[in-house]
Amino acid sequence: MTDITDHLADIVERVARAAQHVKRSPSSVTIVAVSKQQPSSAIVAAHRAGIAHFGESYVQEAIRKMDAVADLPITWHFVGKLQTNKTRQVAERFDWVHTVDRLRIAERLNEQRPAFAAPLNVLIQVNQGEEAQKGGAAVKEVAMLARAVAELPRLKLRGLMTLPPQSGAPAEWFAELAALRTRLERDAFVLDTLSMGMSADFEEAIAAGATLVRIGSAIFGERGV
DSSP states (O other): HHHHHHHEEEEEEEHHHHHHHHHGGGGGGGEEEEESOOOOHHHHHHHHHTTEEEESOHHHHHHHHHHHHSSOOEEEEEEEEEOOGGHHHHHHEEEEEEEEEEHHHHHHHHSSHHHHHHOOEEEEETTOOOOTSOOOBBGGHHHHHHHHHTTTTTEEEEEEEEEOOOOSHHHHHHHHHHHHHHHHHTTOOOOEEOOOTTTTTTHHHHHHHHEEEEEEEHHOOSOOO
């Protein structure tokens, strides 16, 4: 797993440079290592190299790996499309959900979050281009959804997430998402998180204000299992 260690050293350096370039502290950006379709051994290697946050997209696969590395202090992020029949497992096992895009999903997560657990950190996924093949709430729906989610006691609304459309420059979409957060904050929402940027564009996302960058292939290489 030497490659993972080397890749991570490079990513950490690039994150730091990108943050410093826009006069931000590198510590203001958290790397979420997207480990979907990677073996648990890769998670162990990345954790040893200093990564504490991991993202998964497939619930059953994620739970197998969670169980395999249960002795490690890991913060788990669900970053995939969330189906209603999977919400209980996500509510019970994850620390963050990046892909809340409708109230019914949020309500189920709230109902199924264990009482002994801290409130589940959630992000509203925004479908900026209103692309049919992607999840996410339309920009015009976000404020109303945010108000409803903020009222749910077992959830903690932290911010917004995007998978930018293929059309246009990613930097423009990232800037638009940051502006949307600013508008919501003017309406009295307290939002501290922007999840945006992946292996190919995380530096542009950091320049626009990303606090979570979801990086998979640049850390792990090609997907494994």
